[in-house]
Amino acid sequence: MFPLLPLLLIGLAESDLTSGPAIGCLEETGLCVMARASDQERLELRVLDGEGGIAWQQVLPASTDHDLCVHWSVTGLEPSTDYDYLVLDPSGDGEVLAAGSFMTQAPIGSLVPSTIAFASCAREDDGSSRVWTRMRQRAVDALVLLGDTPYIDTTDLTQQRRRYREFANVGSFADLVRNTPVYSTWDDHDFGANDTDGRLEGKENSRQAFLEHRPNPVPDGQQGIQSAFRVGDIEVFLLDARWFAGTEPSMFDDSKPTLLGASQWSWLRTRLAASTATFKVIATGMIFNDAVRPNKTDYWGNYPHERQALFDLVGELGLEGVVLVGGDVHRHRIVRHIDSSDAVGYELVEFISSPVHDQIIAAANAPHPGLVLDIGTGNIYLELSCDTAGDEPVLTSRYVDAAGRELDVRHWPLASMRRPVQGGS
Ligand SMILES: [Fe+2]
Known part of the structure; x- marks a missing residue:
């Protein structure tokens, strides 16, 4: 804690913000901050350095056009540096809200160990709350929300906004994302309806509420909510498997519907090709493998032409260190994609993190020839940690419950995610 902060906190009145602050897109020299005003016309963000000096500040208006949500894009900070920040009411005596x-990210190439938490399917209940508390206690470097975070089940804009606010106002979640960068995609229930696809009426409202309430900006002109970010030596490609699904013929088989859509495929190809991270996580809300409960339709296995295209893309680009992460199915699982070897050069491993709440689906314990792990209890999340300082970079997976128990820990050396060297004497 920095010397100036306790004095400033005396006047803290957090109830005067109706959501947030939440931080995201944390980089070496900047980050995004989101907060929702109550009746203030403007909000100020003030970033403080280690001596309590002002490193950055900006006052922005809070507009009902954006549900009073204010977004700051902070720049010009120092890498690997601790900062505090304040959200203030700039009117009157500048009340701290x-x-x-x-801490800003270390420069790329610094080989700093890092841990990312992956979570899906959460409610505003005690069990989910204890999971958020555990993540904070374990000081994860980033949180990825894979969808059904929250459950919304309508595309009505008023209801969408209300549900994001309710979800964000769980105390343990609010505390977590105020101090830990959060990155989000959606699954069916936050997109708007169970098992739905991109033909859902009103999806523009869902996207508007998402972008208002999460510090998860996307470039102007981009459809969908796909994004990518890097923490240490892990880069996460957080795909949108709802917005485009079923809206156009697949570019890989025009007799079948697309899952990701041509524009997102183009984005993914460009971003994957440019990545210099040792480990690359390709994540969606829906799962990639075929082991699902009876009658389930929304999973990559129902779009086999696009799943094969993903494998082909990883192979064509010659990417090492790729893993898959999904959520949605209400079982925590690890699955080896045995059929990916020909295209990729090694077996892609898929980690499934679902649910944060405790509603397990027994029928989702479906057999799969590459099944490594199945956990049939809830209130759990997945940690992926990278350590690239040694001779052999290692990715470690941990399934952690609300009590802090590490239910499954495995080490995945980079050598297991690399095309074997051909030939030799
Ligand atoms: Fe769910």
Whole structure:
């Protein structure tokens, strides 16, 4: 804690913000911050350095056009540096409404160990709340929300906004994302309806509420909510498997519907080709493998032409260190994609993290020839940690429950995610 902050916190009145602050897109010299005003016309963000000096500040208006959500894009900070920040009411005596802290990322190539939490399917209940508390206690470097975070089940804009606010106002979640960067995609229930696809009426409202309430900006002109970010030596490609699904013929088989859509495929190809991270996580809300409960339709296995295209893309680009992460199915699982070897050069491993709440689906314990792990209890999340400082970079997976128990821990050396060297004497 920095010397100036306790004094400033005396005047803290966090109830005066109706959501947030939440931080995201944390980089070496900047980050995104989101907060929702109550009746303030403007909000100020003030970033403080280690001596309590002002490193960055900006006042922005809060507009009902954006549900009073204010987004700051902070720049010009120092890498690997601790900062505190304050959200203030710039009118009157500058009342402090909320405070948080963060550390900027180390310069790329610094080989700093890092841990990312992956979670899906959460409710505003005690069990989910204890999972958020555990993540904070374990000081994960980033949180990825894979969807059904929250459950919304309508595309009505008012209801969408209300559900994001309710989800964000769970105390343990609010505390976590005030101090830990959060990155999000959606699954069917936050997109708007169970098992739905991109033909859903009103999906523009879902996208508007998402972009208002999460510090998860996307470039102007981009459809969908896909994004990518890097933490240490892991880069996460957080795909949108709902917005485009079923809206156009697949570019890989025009007799079948697309899952990701041509524009997202183009984006993914460009981003994957440019990645210099040792480990690359390709993540969607829906799962990639075929082991699902009876009558389930929304999974990559129902779009086999696009799943094969993903394998082909990884192989064509010669990418090492690729793993898959999914959520949605209400079982925590690890599955080896045995059929990916020909295209990729090694077996892609898929980690499934679902649910944060405790509603397990027994029928989702479907057999798969590459099944490595199945956990049939809830209130669990997945940690992926990378350590690239040694001779052999290692990715470690941990399934952690609300009590902090590590239910399954496995080490995945980079050598297991690399095309074997051909030939030799
Ligand atoms: Fe769910």
